[in-house]
Amino acid sequence: MPEIMIREKLWKDLVAVARKRGQRAESLAENAVSEYLQRVADEDLLHRSERAAHKTKFRIGDTEQIIRKWRRNRKGI
DSSP states (O other): OOOOOOOHHHHHHHHHHHHHHTOOHHHHHHHHHHHHHHHHHHHHHHHHHHHHHHHOSSOHHHHHHHHHHHHHHHHTO
16 A cells, blocks of 8 residues: 655644544544545536536526426326
């Protein structure tokens, strides 16, 4: 596993939080990095979705109406 360098002040703050939570500092650091990477992936997906939404020829209200109509027809209502 690769090792990383963390500033001493940051590490001490992380250790303090880990102690309060009853966790190992290393585990807390891994969780923090993992959550950060997930958030970046979520933000990228949101950005791509927003770009796709801007490219569509329908306004959001029209799109919602189309989807509702499609769902009603699919259910046979």
